[in-house]
Amino acid sequence: MIQVIDYKAGNLTSVLKALNYLGAETHVTQSPDDVRNASKIVLPGVGHFQATQLLHDLELTEATREAIASGVPFLGICVGLQWLYRGSTEAQSTDGLCHFGSMCERFPATYNNNELKSPHVGWNSLENIREDSRLLRGVPNGGFVYYTHSWRAPVSADTAASTNYGGDFTAAVERDNVMGVQFHPEKSSTVGLQILKNFVEL
Amino acid sequence: MLTKRIIACLDVRDGRVVKGIQFVDIIDAGDPAELAHRHAAAGADEIVLLDITATHEGRGTLLDTVKRTAAELFVPFTVGGGIRSAEDAAAVFDAGADKVSINSSAIARPELIGEIGSSFGAQAVIVAIDARRAENSSDPVGDAEVYVAGGRKPTGRKVVDWAREAEQRGAGEILLTSMNTDGMRSGFDCELTARVSEAVQIPVIASGGAGSAAHFAEVFGRGKADAALAASIFHFGVTDSRDLKAELQRAGIPVRLPC
Numbered sequence: 001m002i003q004v005i006d007y008k009a010g011n012l013t014s015v016l017k018a019l020n021y022l023g024a025e026t027h028v029t030q031s032p033d034d035v036r037n038a039s040k041i042v043l044p045g046v047g048h049f050q051a052t053q054l055l056h057d058l059e060l061t062e063a064t065r066e067a068i069a070s071g072v073p074f075l076g077i078c079v080g081l082q083w084l085y086r087g088s089t090e091a092q093s094t095d096g097l098c099h100f101g102s103m104c105e106r107f108p109a110t111y112n113n114n115e116l117k118s119p120h121v122g123w124n125s126l127e128n129i130r131e132d133s134r135l136l137r138g139v140p141n142g143g144f145v146y147y148t149h150s151w152r153a154p155v156s157a158d159t160a161a162s163t164n165y166g167g168d169f170t171a172a173v174e175r176d177n178v179m180g181v182q183f184h185p186e187k188s189s190t191v192g193l194q195i196l197k198n199f200v201e202l
Numbered sequence: 203m204l205t206k207r208i209i210a211c212l213d214v215r216d217g218r219v220v221k222g223i224q225f226v227d228i229i230d231a232g233d234p235a236e237l238a239h240r241h242a243a244a245g246a247d248e249i250v251l252l253d254i255t256a257t258h259e260g261r262g263t264l265l266d267t268v269k270r271t272a273a274e275l276f277v278p279f280t281v282g283g284g285i286r287s288a289e290d291a292a293a294v295f296d297a298g299a300d301k302v303s304i305n306s307s308a309i310a311r312p313e314l315i316g317e318i319g320s321s322f323g324a325q326a327v328i329v330a331i332d333a334r335r336a337e338n339s340s341d342p343v344g345d346a347e348v349y350v351a352g353g354r355k356p357t358g359r360k361v362v363d364w365a366r367e368a369e370q371r372g373a374g375e376i377l378l379t380s381m382n383t384d385g386m387r388s389g390f391d392c393e394l395t396a397r398v399s400e401a402v403q404i405p406v407i408a409s410g411g412a413g414s415a416a417h418f419a420e421v422f423g424r425g426k427a428d429a430a431l432a433a434s435i436f437h438f439g440v441t442d443s444r445d446l447k448a449e450l451q452r453a454g455i456p457v458r459l460p461c
Contacts, residue, residue: 009323010326011300011322011326013295013297013298017273018276021274046325047325048323117403117404117405117428118403119325120204121404121428122204122207122405122428123204123207123247123458124204124205144205144458146247146278148325149325184278186276187276187278188276192276193276
């Protein structure tokens, strides 16, 4: 059973629809016990990083940490990826999980002396896909995925793929059983479904 | 590289896709769910479903049509028409929409933009603007006026001012339809689109007037649009997104080609 954490950040319908389409059994939860006993965890989310404060308030942070430590596959989507980091400048007072070290920051207003529109909305390509990535298995460099966000995580050794918009940022992060994607795989057509299928089949 | 989006629009009335010319002369173009899937398979980057009769006939959005269309559709899906409250929006999201498009109801009560955004995120709120160039003005583009109720009612508001306000109130995108070019297949209103795109930071979707690949290239270039929307150009097999994108790529416009 995939436990899909509901922390009232946007709409879960599309994520559930895609996972169910791929044959996965899903359960929407706010319970730390569900998270501890999950076979897999998905943390979706769109909107403001502040919303992740509810994860701390509901004691889901510690439950997630325990599940991850015992090897349960975890996938964060959009703000769900950002939560894996130390935090985001969008909501300085709310800590992330701190599984990855960096802070998420806003896109710069200009890049190479050109105005950079923000949010970054639309289809952009995955580049520098790590060959050992289990999440991105079968996804070609240059494959397109759908984004809508204004904050992003920097590229690091754990980056599994990058995307270029105002410089390279982390499109997907992966270290062992802990994974995240900044884009919306549930809205990214065949490439997105391939990625979700990889996760479901882990 | 971020690509320019091609959005297929389904204008729906009584559960059927229809197409008008300059907002009137309606003809039947097919089943919404079937057309949505055909467009997505042919490479459309997003699907928009507009319930074109919802506002002036006071009907709610056709949730069943939305549900049926959203099933197994894995590209962004926007629904508009008859959404007057955050509750209306919630019902549409529950039925499977990713974004809502609000038009008359946002003019009537601009707070609605923030109300939907605070629950579902700014990315889920598109403010649609039906625009007509000003007559008897030295700056018909700058003075273009917002119309509501399916293009029937002038509001006295300037398009650029309203787009800025919508952004400040938390809109995630602007869907700009030029009533002067809509349904004519003679090209988008590039001047008006560029004016709005320069005035806001959020993406602007150009609509009204698509007739050829060259028109798309023009509105992505000179019109500074982030996305472009069309309906009739796709429905009757004039072109599909695959052909359109291949032509755009040849013209140097970055587009998503299926891999």
